[in-house]
Amino acid sequence: xxxxxxxxxxxxxxxxxxxxxxxxxxxxxxxxxxxxxxxxxxxxxxxxxxxxxxxxxxxxxxxxxxxxxxxxxxxxxxxxxxxxxxxxxxxxxxxxxxxxxxxxxxxxxxxxxxxxxxxxxxxxxxxxxxxxxxxxxxxxxxxxxxxxxxxxxxxxxxxxxxxxxxxxxxxxxxxxxxxxxxxxxxxxxxxxxxxxxxxxxxxxxxxxxxxxxxxxxxxxxxxxxxxxxxxxxxxxxxxxxxxxxxxxxxxxxxxxxxxxxxxxxxxxxxxxxxxxxxxxxxxxxxxxxxxxxxxxxxxxxxxxxxxxxxxxxxxxxxx
Amino acid sequence: xxxxxxxxxxxxxxxxxxxxxxxxxxxxxxxxxxxxxxxxxxxxxxxxxxxxxxxxxxxxxxxxxxxxxxxxxxxxxxxxxxxxxxxxxxxxxxxxxxxxxxxxxxxxxxxxxxxxxxxxxxxxxxxxxxxxxxxxxxxxxxxxxxxxxxxxxxxxxxxxxxxxxxxxxxxxxxxxxxxxxxxxxxxxxxxxxxxxxxxxxxxxxxxxxxxxxxxxxxxxxxxxxxxxxxxxxxxxxxxxxxxxxxxxxxxxxxxxxxxxxxxxxxxxxxxxxxxxxxxxxxxxxxxxxxxxxxxx
Numbered sequence: 001x002x003x004x005x006x007x008x009x010x011x012x013x014x015x016x017x018x019x020x021x022x023x024x025x026x027x028x029x030x031x032x033x034x035x036x037x038x039x040x041x042x043x044x045x046x047x048x049x050x051x052x053x054x055x056x057x058x059x060x061x062x063x064x065x066x067x068x069x070x071x072x073x074x075x076x077x078x079x080x081x082x083x084x085x086x087x088x089x090x091x092x093x094x095x096x097x098x099x100x101x102x103x104x105x106x107x108x109x110x111x112x113x114x115x116x117x118x119x120x121x122x123x124x125x126x127x128x129x130x131x132x133x134x135x136x137x138x139x140x141x142x143x144x145x146x147x148x149x150x151x152x153x154x155x156x157x158x159x160x161x162x163x164x165x166x167x168x169x170x171x172x173x174x175x176x177x178x179x180x181x182x183x184x185x186x187x188x189x190x191x192x193x194x195x196x197x198x199x200x201x202x203x204x205x206x207x208x209x210x211x212x213x214x215x216x217x218x219x220x221x222x223x224x225x226x227x228x229x230x231x232x233x234x235x236x237x238x239x240x241x242x243x244x245x246x247x248x249x250x251x252x253x254x255x256x257x258x259x260x261x262x263x264x265x266x267x268x269x270x271x272x273x274x275x276x277x278x279x280x281x282x283x284x285x286x287x288x289x290x291x292x293x294x295x296x297x298x299x300x301x302x303x304x305x306x307x308x309x310x311x312x313x314x315x316x317x318x319x
Numbered sequence: 320x321x322x323x324x325x326x327x328x329x330x331x332x333x334x335x336x337x338x339x340x341x342x343x344x345x346x347x348x349x350x351x352x353x354x355x356x357x358x359x360x361x362x363x364x365x366x367x368x369x370x371x372x373x374x375x376x377x378x379x380x381x382x383x384x385x386x387x388x389x390x391x392x393x394x395x396x397x398x399x400x401x402x403x404x405x406x407x408x409x410x411x412x413x414x415x416x417x418x419x420x421x422x423x424x425x426x427x428x429x430x431x432x433x434x435x436x437x438x439x440x441x442x443x444x445x446x447x448x449x450x451x452x453x454x455x456x457x458x459x460x461x462x463x464x465x466x467x468x469x470x471x472x473x474x475x476x477x478x479x480x481x482x483x484x485x486x487x488x489x490x491x492x493x494x495x496x497x498x499x500x501x502x503x504x505x506x507x508x509x510x511x512x513x514x515x516x517x518x519x520x521x522x523x524x525x526x527x528x529x530x531x532x533x534x535x536x537x538x539x540x541x542x543x544x545x546x547x548x549x550x551x552x553x554x555x556x557x558x559x560x561x562x563x564x565x566x567x568x569x570x571x572x573x574x575x576x577x578x579x580x581x582x583x584x585x586x587x588x589x590x591x592x593x594x595x596x597x598x599x600x601x602x603x604x605x606x607x608x609x610x611x612x613x614x615x
Contacts, residue, residue, distance in 0.1 A: 018458040023470055030474055037474065142608075147598035149550055151557045151573060152591030155580060159588065163581050170580075243460070251464035254554050258577070268466070269558055272473045280473045288461040 006298060012292035019288035020281065021080060024071065027277050028063065035063065037275050038087045046291045060085055061278070083285065084278040088271070093282040096267060101286075101289035103173055104256070108248050110179055111186035115244065118187060119194030119237070126203045128225055139199065146192035150251050154185040154258040155305045173261040182259045186251050190223075201236035205229040234305045240297035249287040345535070350607045352615070359600035359607075366597055369416040379410025381567045390583045401586035402576065412590050415567035419552060422483035422561070429487025431541050439529070441495065442502025443521065456492040464489040469558040477560045479568065486551045490544050498539050501533035509551020539608045546601035553594055558573060569594050 028034055035058050041050045055064070062070035062085065075281045077084060083093035119142075126138035161181060162170035205211060206229045214228045215221075252265030264283060271279035302309050350356045369376055379397070384405030391401040399408035441452040459467065464486075471485035505511055511528050519527075549569075555561060556570025564571065569590060576586025 015458060018454075019461040022455065022458055023462065023467075027474055034474070037476070061418055143602055144595075144599060147546065147550075148595045149553050149557075149570075149573075149591060149598075151554060151570070152587070152594065155573065155577060155587045156591070159580060159584050217453050229505060243463075246461070246463040247465075250465035250469075253465065253469065254558065256364075257558060268469060270470045272558075272560065275473050277473055280470050284462055284466060284470060287463055287466050289461075291461045 005300070005302060008296055012296050015292050016285060017075070017078070018287045021071075021075075023281050023284040024074065027281060028061075028070075030065065034061075034277055038277055040092055040133060057087065075201070078285065083282040086271075086276055086279045088274040088276040088279075090304040091277045097264065097282050097286060100242050100262065100264045100267045103261060104249075104265060106188065106251065106263070107183055107255070107263065108155060110183035111190065111248050114183060114187035114244060115190035115248075116241075119198060120190040122191070122195045123198035123202060124225065124230070126199055126220060127206070127229075142192040142195040144192075145188050146196070148188065150185060150189060150254045151258050153188050154182065154255055157181045157185060158259075166205075171260040173263075176259075178259075182261060184249050185255050185258070190248055190252065193240065193244055195249070197240055198233060198237045200266070202229055205232040208232060218223045231306055232308070235302060235309060238298045238302060238305070239295075241298055242291045245294045246287055246291045249290055334410040343586050345608055353607070355603055359603040361542050362596055362600040363604065365421065366416055369413045373410075373413045373417060376518045377407070377410040377413045379407030381406065381411045381414035382565055390579065392583075393444075393589065394586050399589045400583065402586055403579060408572070408586060411567040411572055412569070412593060415569050415572060418479045418562055418566065419549070419556070419569040422479045422486070422556075423545060423548045425480060425483030425553060426486035426490060427541055429484060430490025430544055431494050431506065431537060432547075433488070433491040434496075435490065435498045435533075435537060437495040438498020438500075439525065440501055442499040442506065443525065444458050449499075452495065456495050459492045464547075465554065468551060472555065472560050477563075479556075479562045482552055482555045482561050483548075486548050486555070489551070490548065493544065494537065494540060497536055498533060502529055502538055505529045505546060535608075539605055542601055542607040542608060545606065546598045549594065549598050549601065 016282070024280055035054050036049050039054060039057065056168055058142075062073045065073075074084070081094055083097070085091070086093050086096055089096065099171045122141060129135040129138060158170045158181060161168045168180055169175075172178050202225075206225070208229070210227045211224055211232070214224045219228070249264065252263060253268045255261075256263045256265035257269050264286065267279065268283045270276075271283070373381075384401060384407070386405050388397075388401050388405040390403055391397055393400040393407075397407050397409060399412060402411070404407055437452050437456075441449040467489040468482075468485040471488055472481060475481045475485060484494045506524075507530055511524055514524055514528065551570075552561075553570035553573075553615065555606075557574045559574065561568045561571055564575070572590050573587050576583065576590070579586050
């Protein structure tokens with residue numbers, strides 16, 4: 001088991017490095033001069049650019065040397081946790097990310113919790129419903145929720161809970177109350193995705209022979225659904241959880257803008273607006289890391305949820 | 320987030336999987352009898368008409384308003400109300416359809432074209448080419464689509480077309496995966512083996528067997544991608560990376576209305592409902608065109 005975990009951690013690190021490399025190639029190897037892009041900023045056509053400043057920035061980013069040398073240097077920096085200097089602020093990218101991380105982490109954690117609970121409740125309720133129309137209504141909910149633009153869901157919630165009912169603050173980031181609406185907004189598409197995957201896997205699991213056996217021994221409908229089919233069906237939504245969390249990181253860009261919150265999402269939106277490429281690359285590293293960490297945790301937890309997976313994997317890895 | 324669902328297992332409960340090379344047919348008769356399917360088609364046709372001839376749909380002016388008519392709630396004269404400059408919100412939405420749909424179609428075209436090309440190369444060439452393409456596709460899964468689009472926009476700059484290009488490039492992996500799987504599935508089928516035995520060139524196999532057979536899944540994925548591209552394009556436009564004001568765009572319209580949320584709900588809520596209706600319709604259409612879903 002120890003060797004299996006070590007191998008998986010090494011693999012996760014490689015994926016992060018590979019994702020960063022793809023983004024690095026997009027940013028620095030694509031036709032076009034990243035230096036003039038960044039100095040001009042804000043998407044406009046570049047006007048006059050000070051050659052002295054351009055050379056200084058080129059040196060800082062390691063772009064004055066042959067491309068492979070610059071890449072290796074940046075890679076070495078990444079491995080030491082040095083993500084370069086933010087062009088728009090002059091601060092180290094790693095410091096800016098660290099400063100922006102706590103509010104987004106709180107937001108994301110609450111959003112994932114709401115999404116997992118909400119998605120599971122809807123999927124189990126749809127599978128347990130006896131009345132046809134209840135079932136149809138519950139099954140129609142996730143595709144509808146997944147089709148609504150995130151920014152619109154946020155504004156709708158603000159409109160209703162803040163302006164109509166006056167229950168929660170509309171904007172800003174003070175106190176737990178201001179966390180509720182943005183987390184709910186982020187959770188809607190995530191819960192929709194999880195519910196859709198879980199509905200399909202529950203349907204499949206209910207046809208398994210051990211579920212029929214449990215039912216035949218006298219276990220109630222609810223008990224077989226939750227204890228037997230539920231455990232067998234959990235693998236599918238858990239394996240997409242990494243992508244769902246990645247989607248939440250990306251969704252934070254929109255949600256933190258909607259709710260005027262500080263955090264990684266806002267930092268990303270500003271970095272794209274100012275074409276601050278080192279910061280954008282840093283956020284890519286962060287999102288990829290979130291993706292692989294969640295996948296790693298899911299892989300470690302999965303054998304305890306679905307015993308069939310554990311036996312196959314631990315035996316295979318123990319050799 | 321809808322792209323998660325394409326990669327999922329085919330639906331449960333199908334007892335007999337078709338042999339390789341044979342694909343269950345889309346059940347057209349059943350679809351034509353479904354009200355939700357017909358409604359979805361109607362919504363999408365309507366949106367295309369809006370994009371092509373907006374002036375035939377609305378008499379309102381998308382750019383100039385009457386300052387006497389500022390912030391009017393929805394009514395007979397202005398179905399979606401008016402904004403802070405007295406412009407008709409419905410007219411702006413209808414005219415905004417052209418730019419937003421343009422970016423969406425660029426996105427789907429780039430994703431389907433680029434992805435199909437990479438998938439065919441990976442599936443046909445095999446070996447190193449397949450290994451490299453497959454690894455890159457896998458790695459790209461670790462970067463959320465919207466974040467990849469944002470990275471591309473940071474490099475490419477802003478504008479409606481660039482948004483489309485950025486969203487399209489992020490959509491390439493999904494198409495490459497489907498295309499590669501199709502190529503491998505069809506290459507392994509008996510009739511392709513037979514064609515090769517009698518001396519058909521690889522290019523003939525590609526043109527006569529693989530591409531026609533792969534068309535169905537790619538079109539179904541394309542419509543699904545249409546739905547997620549509308550969402551991605553409007554999100555990026557909302558963030559301010561699309562056409563500069565006062566040009567109307569679906570996402571930026573909602574962003575402009577955000578300042579009047581407390582007093583003029585229609586500026587944000589109604590365009591959002593319309594965007595969601597388009598996305599729901601495209602999703603419904605894609606579900607209908609996926610053969611194994613239709614047979615449930």
